[in-house]
Amino acid sequence: MRVIGLMSGTSYDAIDAAAADLSLVGDSLVLTPLGLVSEDYDDGLRKALAAALPPAATTLAEVCRLDTRIGQAFAAAAVRANGELCDGRAELVASHGQTCYHWVAEGQVYGTLQLGQPAWIAEATGLPVVADFRPRDIAAGGQGAPLVSLVDLLWLRGRPGRPVALNLGGIANLTAPDGTAFDTGAGCALIDAAAREFSCGRLSYDADGALAARGTVQEALLRRLLAEPYYALPAPKTTGKELFHSGYLHNALAGLGHLAAEDVVATLTALTARTVADAVAGVDASEVIVSGGGTRNPVLMAMLTARLPHLALRHSDELGLPSGAKEAYAFAVLGFLTAHGLPATHARSTGARHPSILGSITPGREGLRLPPPAQRPPTRLVLESPRRGR
Ligand SMILES: Nc1ncnc2c1ncn2[C@@H]1O[C@H](COP(=O)(O)OP(=O)(O)O)[C@@H](O)[C@H]1O
Numbered sequence: 578m579r580v581i582g583l584m585s586g587t588s589y590d591a592i593d594a595a596a597a598d599l600s601l602v603g604d605s606l607v608l609t610p611l612g613l614v615s616e617d618y619d620d621g622l623r624k625a626l627a628a629a630l631p632p633a634a635t636t637l638a639e640v641c642r643l644d645t646r647i648g649q650a651f652a653a654a655a656v657r658a659n660g661e662l663c664d665g666r667a668e669l670v671a672s673h674g675q676t677c678y679h680w681v682a683e684g685q686v687y688g689t690l691q692l693g694q695p696a697w698i699a700e701a702t703g704l705p706v707v708a709d710f711r712p713r714d715i716a717a718g719g720q721g722a723p724l725v726s727l728v729d730l731l732w733l734r735g736r737p738g739r740p741v742a743l744n745l746g747g748i749a750n751l752t753a754p755d756g757t758a759f760d761t762g763a764g765c766a767l768i769d770a771a772a773r774e775f776s777c778g779r780l781s782y783d784a785d786g787a788l789a790a791r792g793t794v795q796e797a798l799l800r801r802l803l804a805e806p807y808y809a810l811p812a813p814k815t816t817g818k819e820l821f822h823s824g825y826l827h828n829a830l831a832g833l834g835h836l837a838a839e840d841v842v843a844t845l846t847a848l849t850a851r852t853v854a855d856a857v858a859g860v861d862a863s864e865v866i867v868s869g870g871g872t873r874n875p876v877l878m879a880m881l882t883a884r885l886p887h888l889a890l891r892h893s894d895e896l897g898l899p900s901g902a903k904e905a906y907a908f909a910v911l912g913f914l915t916a917h918g919l920p921a922t923h924a925r926s927t928g929a930r931h932p933s934i935l936g937s938i939t940p941g942r943e944g945l946r947l948p949p950p951a952q953r954p955p956t957r958l959v960l961e962s963p964r965r966g967r
């Protein structure tokens with residue numbers, strides 16, 4: 578089955594559309610990557626989204642507008658992926674949508690809101706769309722995240738040693754071989770917030786770590802940031818930009834006097850490296866398979882390598898999943914599992930009472946035609962290289 582996975586993470590930098598050929602062969606789920614297209618949010622929509630996200634307040638009218646506009650943007654990405662990557666023969670779309678709010682209180686998740694109305698995607702592509710993946714896991718007592726953990730576990734099972742998957746997005750998360758999975762804290766979120774702030778909106782991230790490379794880590798600021806209680810919470814735990822936003826950065830800087838932009842960005846980069854490395858140390862890893870936009874920040878990667886000197890740090894590309902596309906492929910897998918009536922969570926990862934079949938399904942143009950339910954869940958994910966001329 579050809580499936581398009583649509584993802585935009587907390588960084589809301591771009592909509593990633595990955596296409597995959599997926600099939601169940603015995604106990605294996607075989608994934609052939611067909612490629613990725615990325616569509617930047619247009620400036621107007623990005624600004625509207627930024628203005629509505631925490632810590633800002635918004636209105637239901639604005640939420641409605643965003644739901645429509647994000648749905649339309651996701652639909653355009655899906656149409657492009659179907660044409661360019663699937664010869665127009667995709668059969669299913671799996672859309673994560675754009676996380677706009679993750680409702681966490683005292684370590685418990687009560688709700689999560691992903692915008693991007695799937696009706697627009699179904700209308701534009703004619704295909705059935707699986708969306709709203711997270712709420713079912715929350716209703717089953719889980720955190721609704723990290724959902725990619727099931728894909729990580731299937732993918733890395735059987736690999737020698739204790740491989741840990743690490744994704745450095747706006748928020749960083751990891752999956753350990755025993756199923757433990759959690760958000761470690763901010764990945765790029767605070768670095769992005771500082772870059773945006775100090776450049777008066779000109780920069781949306783610290784491209785190639787250029788600011789951090791010129792700065793010096795400020796120990797007083799780093800100590801203050803490390804006192805954040807989230808880091809000491811036990812797994813399963815999840816966080817988001819409801820916590821790690823520009824206001825959080827302002828509070829951390831208050832009373833410290835003037836600090837150069839480069840020094841602040843260097844300190845925030847060190848904070849990410851330190852909190853990620855502490856989290857990795859806590860799960861007893863022998864190697865780390867890393868993905869996400871943060872891998873493109875050489876200062877962050879050098880700091881992380883320095884903090885984990887005994888571990889091999891490999892890019893997910895080396896194992897066949899392109900680092901920038903991994904999450905979009907993962908959602909293609911989750912949508913495929915839903916379409917086959919299979920659970921798509923590992924209960925230990927999210928803290929749910931049981932694994933759940935995820936999502937809500939919007940029928941395609943032909944009505945709702947799903948494959949026959951699979952007999953049993955796959956026990957591993959096998960990546961196949963795409964054959965030429967497919
Ligand atoms: N060339 C680069 N240099 C430094 N950081 C980068 C670069 N490219 C991407 N990033 C970082 O990666 C982030 C996006 O990563 P991504 O994996 O898409 O996260 P998310 O899932 O939150 O959208 C950007 O916000 C930025 O911080």
Ligand SMILES: [Mg+2]
Nearest residue numbers: 586588590591
């Ligand atoms: Mg992104």
